[in-house]
Amino acid sequence: MNHSALRTPWPWLSALALALLGVFVLYPLLYIFTASFAGEGRSGWLQLLEDRRSLEAIGNTLVLACVVTLFATLIGVPLAYVSARYRFRGKLFITLLPLITLVIPEVVTAQTWLMILGNNGVITRFLKGYGILIPSFYGWFGLITSMSFIYYTYVYIGTVAAIGKFDAQLEEAAQSLGTPPVRARLHVMLPVIRPAILASALLVFTMVVGNFAISTILGHNLPLLSVAIYQAAVAEGATNLTMQSTLASTSVLIVMAVLFVNRRIIAKGRYEIVQGRGAKPQPLKGAQGLLVSAAAGIVVAVSLLPLVTIAVGAFTVSRGPVMRWGEWTLDNMARVFITAPGPLVNSIVYAGIATVISVCFSTLVSYLVVKKPNLMTPVIDYVSAIPLALSGTVLGVGLLASFNGGFLALTGTSTIIVLAYVVRRMPFGMRNGQAILHNIPNSIEEASISLGSPPLRTFLRVVLPMMLPAVASAAILTWTTTVSELSASLLVYSGGRETLPIQIFRLIDSGLMAYASAYGLVLVAVILVPVVVATTVFKVDLFASK
Amino acid sequence: MKKLAATTLLLAGLAAGANAADPVIYTTNPVPAVEAAQAVIKEKAGLTTGIITGGSGVLLRRIEAEKAAPQGDVFWSSSANTMGAFKDVLEPYSSPELANVPADLRVADDYFQPANLHVVTVMVNTDQLDGAPAPADWKDLADPVWKGRIILPDPANSSTGYTIVWGLSKLLDAETYKALVGNLVVSSSSSAVPKGVAMGEYAVGLTFETNSYSYVDGGQTEIAIVYPSSGTFTTPEYSALVKGAPAGDDARKAIDALLSKEAQTELLKVAFRRPSRTDIKVSDYVKLPELSSIKVFKIDEEEAARSRDAFLAEWAALPKAGSSE
Numbered sequence: 001m002n003h004s005a006l007r008t009p010w011p012w013l014s015a016l017a018l019a020l021l022g023v024f025v026l027y028p029l030l031y032i033f034t035a036s037f038a039g040e041g042r043s044g045w046l047q048l049l050e051d052r053r054s055l056e057a058i059g060n061t062l063v064l065a066c067v068v069t070l071f072a073t074l075i076g077v078p079l080a081y082v083s084a085r086y087r088f089r090g091k092l093f094i095t096l097l098p099l100i101t102l103v104i105p106e107v108v109t110a111q112t113w114l115m116i117l118g119n120n121g122v123i124t125r126f127l128k129g130y131g132i133l134i135p136s137f138y139g140w141f142g143l144i145t146s147m148s149f150i151y152y153t154y155v156y157i158g159t160v161a162a163i164g165k166f167d168a169q170l171e172e173a174a175q176s177l178g179t180p181p182v183r184a185r186l187h188v189m190l191p192v193i194r195p196a197i198l199a200s201a202l203l204v205f206t207m208v209v210g211n212f213a214i215s216t217i218l219g220h221n222l223p224l225l226s227v228a229i230y231q232a233a234v235a236e237g238a239t240n241l242t243m244q245s246t247l248a249s250t251s252v253l254i255v256m257a258v259l260f261v262n263r264r265i266i267a268k269g270r271y272e273i274v275q276g277r278g279a280k281p282q283p284l285k286g287a288q289g290l291l292v293s294a295a296a297g298i299v300v301a302v303s304l305l306p307l308v309t310i311a312v313g314a315f316t317v318s319r320g321p322v323m324r325w326g327e328w329t330l331d332n333m334a335r336v337f338i339t340a341p342g343p344l345v346n347s348i349v350y351a352g353i354a355t356v357i358s359v360c361f362s363t364l365v366s367y368l369v370v371k372k373p374n375l376m377t378p379v380i381d382y383v384s385a386i387p388l389a390l391s392g393t394v395l396g397v398g399l400l401a402s403f404n405g406g407f408l409a410l411t412g413t414s415t416i417i418v419l420a421y422v423v424r425r426m427p428f429g430m431r432n433g434q435a436i437l438h439n440i441p442n443s444i445e446e447a448s449i450s451l452g453s454p455p456l457r458t459f460l461r462v463v464l465p466m467m468l469p470a471v472a473s474a475a476i477l478t479w480t481t482t483v484s485e486l487s488a489s490l491l492v493y494s495g496g497r498e499t500l501p502i503q504i505f506r507l508i509d510s511g512l513m514a515y516a517s518a519y520g521l522v523l524v525a526v527i528l529v530p531v532v533v534a535t536t537v538f539k540v541d542l543f544a545s546k
Numbered sequence: 547m548k549k550l551a552a553t554t555l556l557l558a559g560l561a562a563g564a565n566a567a568d569p570v571i572y573t574t575n576p577v578p579a580v581e582a583a584q585a586v587i588k589e590k591a592g593l594t595t596g597i598i599t600g601g602s603g604v605l606l607r608r609i610e611a612e613k614a615a616p617q618g619d620v621f622w623s624s625s626a627n628t629m630g631a632f633k634d635v636l637e638p639y640s641s642p643e644l645a646n647v648p649a650d651l652r653v654a655d656d657y658f659q660p661a662n663l664h665v666v667t668v669m670v671n672t673d674q675l676d677g678a679p680a681p682a683d684w685k686d687l688a689d690p691v692w693k694g695r696i697i698l699p700d701p702a703n704s705s706t707g708y709t710i711v712w713g714l715s716k717l718l719d720a721e722t723y724k725a726l727v728g729n730l731v732v733s734s735s736s737s738a739v740p741k742g743v744a745m746g747e748y749a750v751g752l753t754f755e756t757n758s759y760s761y762v763d764g765g766q767t768e769i770a771i772v773y774p775s776s777g778t779f780t781t782p783e784y785s786a787l788v789k790g791a792p793a794g795d796d797a798r799k800a801i802d803a804l805l806s807k808e809a810q811t812e813l814l815k816v817a818f819r820r821p822s823r824t825d826i827k828v829s830d831y832v833k834l835p836e837l838s839s840i841k842v843f844k845i846d847e848e849e850a851a852r853s854r855d856a857f858l859a860e861w862a863a864l865p866k867a868g869s870s871e
Contacts, residue, residue, distance in 0.1 A: 114745070115745075118745055118746075118747055136747075138747075220733070220734070220738070221732065221733070221734050231604075234600060234604045234608065240611065318764070319763065319764040319765060320578065320760040320761070320763055320764040321740075321741070321744060321760055321761060321764060322744075322760075322761055322764025322765055322766045324765070340581070405614075405615065411617065412617050494570070494596065494598065494617065495568075495570040495571070495595070495596020495597045495598050495618075496568065496570075496594075496595075496596035496597070497596075498597075506577060506599060507577055509735070509737050510576035510577040510578070510737060511576070511737060511740065511741045511744070511760075512576075512577060512578070515577075
């Protein structure tokens with residue numbers, strides 16, 4: 001690095017970014033890794049090997065992740081295929097899918113499934129009338145069903161674009177060379193869209209490993225890794241870290257292994273479509289069209305069911321835990337806004353601050369990484385992606401352990417909640433920002449500088465305005481995912497600082513579905529309003545970077 | 547960069563803005579009870595309280611973990627059995643309100659303050675009986691027809707569960723006890739027990755009347771509460787002051803308010819907690835029987851606490867109907 005480089009602000013900003021990432025991402029991670037070896041008494045890993053229940057939890061989590069990934073792919077890929085290649089009735093509905101997953105709190109989804117398929121669920125009772133007994137929804141059956149119907153949307157989103165871009169002429173070429181249609185599709189199309197399918201499937205895998213909300217509600221007594229980490233963290237507190245850090249490290253190692261595999265697979269088999277002409281969706285008519293509409297319709301309706309349940313529940317009269325379906329009231333909503341507005345206010349304030357910090361930081365840092373590379377930037381790029389490998393529970397454990405005392409005591413403050421939000425969601429903004437920056441030619445910036453504008457002003461006046469659409473979509477995605485964050489904040493929150501998801505989680509635990517639904521509906525509104533305003537009023541393309 | 551600095555400032559402001567002096571209550575109680583208590587504390591002592599919820603064992607271990615720098619002020623509530631092991635992180639407090647509490651509920655040195663009295667009930671969902679007669683006593687539940695249909699909270703994690711199985715081991719003969727345990731499904735979460743019965747997931751749940759009665763009060767007509775004819779178990783629940791409570795005197799005021807007639811009446815009305823005070827007539831407020839009309843089988847709480855580890859080891863070895871796997 002020469003002398004003149006030090007006169008620009010970029011090396012200094014890089015150093016600052018690296019320092020922040022070091023303190024808030026690397027330090028907590030290393031802290032739990034070391035604590036797993038050097039706890040009080042014996043190493044956590046030795047204890048883990050003797051703890052049958054923990055080992056069972058790890059095994060169950062791996063099996064669950066595999067099965068859910070398989071089912072989610074089996075639902076998501078065909079759905080993406082029909083919606084990319086065909087036109088049929090109700091197709092518009094399927095385009096709503098990405099929003100559904102962002103909007104419905106997982107706690108509510110789990111509870112809704114219980115109301116439908118639990119021992120006393122609507123369908124269970126119906127089938128019982130015909131003498132058909134289905135297995136208990138608690139445990140494997142419930143976990144696999146509910147998670148598959150949530151996570152298939154990620155496979156759908158991940159593959160629908162790839163299928164849409166696939167050049168149908170290749171398929172036709174194969175057919176004209178004598179390959180039967182079905183085989184042509186499998187042999188020609190599958191290799192091209194395989195990386196997209198694998199990448200989204202592995203994303204589902206890591207999300208199942210990290211899932212806390214559904215695991216804890218439906219897992220009942222089936223040991224699972226994320227629940228075990230949470231229980232160990234709450235039981236051990238911040239002074240004895242042995243078991244929680246060992247389990248958390250295990251989770252990190254699993255996810256890192258998966259991400260490593262992901263890179264290898266994607267690097268290996270990538271087919272480029274040269275001058276691809278995407279296939280025009282073909283209309284489906286008659287019996288075939290009806291069949292596809294019905295199948296896709298069922299999948300979407302099932303995903304929407306929790307939303308309907310909370311919308312109805314929010315206005316239903318209740319007394320204690322008992323719901324009086326069919327009697328309507330505004331009391332539950334009054335409670336959210338008037339009697340106990342704390343969670344709503346907390347959520348908006350914390351998530352708002354976290355979104356601002358996270359977007360500012362990720363915009364600046366992605367600019368540094370893409371446009372002002374120096375010795376530090378590759379490290380910055382790498383470290384800022386680490387939170388992707390941390391589940392919320394693991395991150396919560398790390399932050400609680402690292403900032404309980406010592407040089408930076410944050411336990412029991414609002415800051416630690418905001419910090420958890422920022423660290424957890426910052427990689428989204430990074431990805432977005434880097435993608436758009438690669439498309440902005442350096443020449444524009446160089447022109448501005450050679451005309452005498454200083455570097456920082458050039459960034460603010462020239463580069464930033466061009467990045468703005470991507471920054472806006474990053475801000476919205478960060479906001480939606482931050483407002484609904486539960487697993488990290490549940491560990492680090494303190495009395496009086498409940499957010500909406502935490503309050504919903506507590507209310508469902510107390511059996512108060514009506515109140516929980518009201519908070520749930522408000523949470524959905526808090527998430528949706530900015531999305532709707534941004535997409536309709538400001539015409540922000542939410543998936544601009546994809 | 548300015549933006550970054552501004553948000554950092556904002557963050558710092560937020561952290562400082564949180565009032566450190568507000569008492570924080572670590573509580574095992576459900577939301578309606580907590581809110582009723584918070585309202586009375588606000589009204590009587592003028593204090594806003596923070597709440598952390600969790601199971602009794604979990605919260606007490608957390609208090610122990612935080613003993614170098616306590617984050618909580620008041621623990622509310624659990625049985626004396628469970629709290630006994632954590633005496634060194636708690637502090638005795640003889641609240642003036644204790645004058646209205648019967649002497650046999652109080653503990654030596656007022657280490658903990660009796661907050662309410664729990665009565666164990668058999669919560670029955672009559673829609674789920676499937677032809678079996680409704681149970682009237684413990685021994686009825688030993689019938690194999692109930693295998694896998696009775697849920698109870700895990701005795702290792704819940705003082706409710708511990709009180710129930712300890713009492714049963716003393717009340718029943720060894721054979722009936724073993725048969726009954728063989729029918730039980732253990733739930734790691736206490737709140738899942740009444741919910742499971744109310745939703746019809748299980749026909750019978752062993753739980754305190756505060757939980758089962760909330761469904762009767764709500765108007766769920768298929769829920770019946772049975773007080774077993776050979777006697778049921780009662781256990782007082784206690785609040786306690788955390789040693790070195792950061793809120794200081796305000797923590798004591800919060801406990802006074804929790805024990806007041808107003809708080810206990812409110813908790814009876816909202817959360818169906820039988821008061822520990824003698825100056826509240828239960829049937830004036832809710833349709834629960836007076837304590838004098840319920841047959842109670844006395845258990846020795848001290849012995850239960852002393853033998854805890856050995857008893858739990860024995861319990862773990864007994865075959866059960868399952869843990870819903």
